[in-house]
Each structure stands twice: as C-alpha cells, then as structure tokens.
Amino acid sequence: MRGEILVTCGSPSSAPLLVHTRHGLLEGIDGRFTVRQDSECTRLSVVSGNVAIHSPNTADGLATQVHTGESYLINQTHVALSAPRTMDMGAWADGLIVTRDMRLADFVSEVGRYRPGYLGCAAEIGDLRLSGVFRLEDTDKLLAIVARTLPVQVRYRTRWWVSLERLA
Numbered sequence: 001m002r003g004e005i006l007v008t009c010g011s012p013s014s015a016p017l018l019v020h021t022r023h024g025l026l027e028g029i030d031g032r033f034t035v036r037q038d039s040e041c042t043r044l045s046v047v048s049g050n051v052a053i054h055s056p057n058t059a060d061g062l063a064t065q066v067h068t069g070e071s072y073l074i075n076q077t078h079v080a081l082s083a084p085r086t087m088d089m090g091a092w093a094d095g096l097i098v099t100r101d102m103r104l105a106d107f108v109s110e111v112g113r114y115r116p117g118y119l120g121c122a123a124e125i126g127d128l129r130l131s132g133v134f135r136l137e138d139t140d141k142l143l144a145i146v147a148r149t150l151p152v153q154v155r156y157r158t159r160w161w162v163s164l165e166r167l168a
Contacts, residue, residue, distance in 0.1 A: 003037060004092070007032065007035065023055065024056075025053075026054075027054060029052065031051075032047040033045060044066060045090075046070055055079050086106070103129065104128040105121045107146075117158075118161045122164065125150075125166050128152070134146075147164075
C-alpha cells in the first residue's frame with residue numbers, strides 16, 4: 001500500500017487515534033499530522049500536537065514521542081528523526097505545495113505525484129533552490145511558473161512525458 005493521509009484528532013482527554021502502517025503503529029494523542037507510506041518507509045510529520053510511534057525497531061522498545069514540527073522516518077530497521085522539512089507536509093490537503101528552500105529535484109518529484117505520466121528533472125539543475133506557494137490544480141501552469149522563476153525550461157516530449165532542463 002502507498003499513499004498519504006492527513007489526520008486531525010481530538011483533545012488529549014479523548015481516546016487516541018491509532019494508525020497502523022507496515023512499519024509500525026502511530027498513536028495520535030491530539031493535534032494534526034500526516035502519514036506518508038511507500039514501499040521503503042513511512043514518514044510521520046506532526047503539524048501540531050503529539051504522536052507516539054510504536055515500533056519494534058526502537059532501540060529501547062519504548063514509544064518514540066513526536067512533537068509539533070518534527071518528522072520521523074520509520075522503516076524495517078529503524079525509527080529516525082528526519083532532516084528539517086523544506087515543505088509544509090499538510091498543505092496538499094488544501095491543494096497546495098508550500099516550499100522553503102527546497103531542491104528543485106525534490107520539488108519535481110513531489111509535483112510528479114499529482115500528475116499522470118513521467119515528470120523529470122535534469123541532474124544539472126536538481127540542486128537549484130525554490131521557495132513559494134504553488135497551486136496543484138493545474139500542474140502545467142505550476143511548471144510554467146517555475147520556468148519563469150528559475151533558469152530552467154519545461155520540455156514536453158508528450159503530454160505524459162515532461163522534464164525540466166537547463167535554460168538553453
């Protein structure tokens with residue numbers, strides 16, 4: 001199973017919300033958090049509140065407590081605090097991608113989740129940085145905005161095979 005959910009749970013006095021993933025059990029105590037699961041790992045990002053990770057992969061066998069603003073990666077072998085995020089993990093629920101100094105290659109990978117076909121980024125421009133608020137409703141317009149912002153061009157081989165390349 002792959003996918004992402006945005007969860008809002010009640011107050012600390014209400015029963016916890018349990019989210020079962022292939023890599024562990026997440027216990028939402030209060031607040032709002034996202035869970036993204038793919039074949040290699042599960043990513044937990046807490047927008048507000050607190051979430052406990054119950055996984056057989058923690059060193060001491062105890063739950064890992066995750067607080068507002070933190071993100072963790074959970075896989076078959078470990079539970080680890082991830083690097084500070086360059087993207088608002090809950091913005092997709094509002095139809096947005098919100099970035100802060102994000103690598104272009106990572107941005108293109110994220111946008112690719114919201115359009116059919118292949119969306120690629122040439123390695124030579126992958127480390128360019130991007131910050132902004134982008135609407136997901138029309139990814140072609142979104143890519144055109146990126147091309148006006150950075151020294152890149154959007155190349156359409158077909159409607160379903162699109163890549164960003166260095167501006168010629």
